[in-house]
Amino acid sequence: MKYIEQLLKGNKPVNLWLYLPFPLFFVGLMFLNWIGTKMLHQSTSEIIRANIELYGKNINFLMTVGPMIFMLLMLLAWVLGVQKQSFISLTTSRSKIDFKRIGVSFGIWSLCIIAMFIFQYISNPGNFEFNLKFFPFLGFLVIAIILIPLQVAFEEYFLRGYLMQAIGLASKSRFVALIITSLLFGLLHLANPEVEKLGYSIMIYYIGAGFLLGIMTLMDEGIELALGFHAANNLIGALLVTSNWTAFQTNSIFLDLTPVEEGSSAADLLIQVGILFPLLLLLYSRIYKWNDWKSRLFGKVLTPKP
Template sequence: MGIIEQLLRINKNQKLWYYLPFSLFFLGIMFLNWISLRYSAVSTNEIIKMNITKYGKNVNFLITIGPLVFMLIFLIGWVLFVHKQSLLSLTTSRSTVDWKRFLFSFGLWSFVIIGFFIYGYLKDPQDYVLSFKLGPFIVFFIFAVILIPLQTSFEEYFMRGYLMQGIGLATRSRAVALISTSIIFGLMHLANPEVEKVGATIMIYYIGTGLFLGIITLMDDGLELALGFHAANNLVGVLLVTSDWTAFQTNSIFTNINSDSGISPWEYIVQVGIVLPLIIFVFAKKYGWKNWKHQLFGRVK
């Protein structure tokens, strides 16, 4: 039984309109935030730099990530008390959460991230400086290890869990749920300073990554792989390297000082078109995925 159908088994009287208040509330906040920044005289990156100057990098990190942590708590409460749905049914179609899946995905993508970083450092060592400072890094490390998994968990529970289930049940189409949540996931990042710096081509990466996360969720009938991947992507990446034009400008080990983005559209295409499909291939072989047509494009029973 798939993760979308799991909800019907748990609660056959589930009311679809229950999905609207929370979804519209969060997406409305994201849209208003983008509008305010789009027409503001001050860019997102300038706001980040002002906060860093005023509060320091670690407090700015808390300001940046804190709202999504609270949204996770809000979402869990909404699911438990309004939908009367268990968190397990939002996480996986299995009888228990498979933490081995989470750890495998986390470890695999961490290995890839570190490999890409080493390649970039050896290729262009002049773009990186060692910015490690023990005291600030330890504080940041504690904050990051606790809060980033909560932040990424909210994005996965909302996008690949809550919203995918809601859209799937409303349209009875796995394909519509997959494609729509992937696009929404990409649009969620429109206000990021990376979009200002790199341009609209970075949406290839955001939407492509959303599609990848949706595929592995539907094929595996659970969020465990997506949760592990997303946590590794944000946590390991931000601990390793930061720059002065990203959403997370932190007390990382290295700082990328390249005044340009240093990333061409082709690198996004390679990651989305080659690297992520290879990760899907590894998962598919390890977990014996079958019936791809139904899992990704079939009707919700």
């Protein structure tokens, strides 16, 4: 049985109305948070800067990712307790979760991140400052190793799991599920300070990453590869290099001092999304012997006849 069709496992009836409350609750919270920010007449960057001055970078990081941990617990309680869906069927079409897939995906993208950083550092060493402070970094390392995988898990289980399965079943289209969840992934990052500093061109990356993760999920019939990629992207990135204007401002090893106007241009983003991401998908397709791309990405979701 394919990943989206996991909802039909055991020929149990699926009440699609039960898939509305949690997304409405989450979107409502995001909207209230946005309204609150507007009422304070402060940018996201200013709020983050004020929190860092008051509490320090590690506590600010806890405040940033903490709500996502709460939302993960809420989501799992709803899915497992109310909708009675198994955790494995929310994760994969396989009989058990493939942790090796998570590790392989994490390792491959971690190497890519480190390689890209080395290239940037060699090209423009003056744009980076060695920022390692042992004890603050050690504290952040412990926090990050625990919390970032949980933050990533919420985004993946909510978008590539919960919503992709529900939208796929409701629309009977794998492609509709891919389109909607990928666009939502981008929109969830709309309030990030990166958008404020770099402009809406950064959405090329966020939406492109959403499509990458969605294609991984549909082609591999599970979210293990997406979990590994996303965890590497957030964890290794936060530990290795951050700046004073991104969503994650952490006690990282390096500080990126690149002037904002010299940051990621639309062309740079298109190269990453249009070249690097497809190459990554090609590599995964060779490793896991993906085939029948048309059916897996554009095919109908098969539901039993009444």
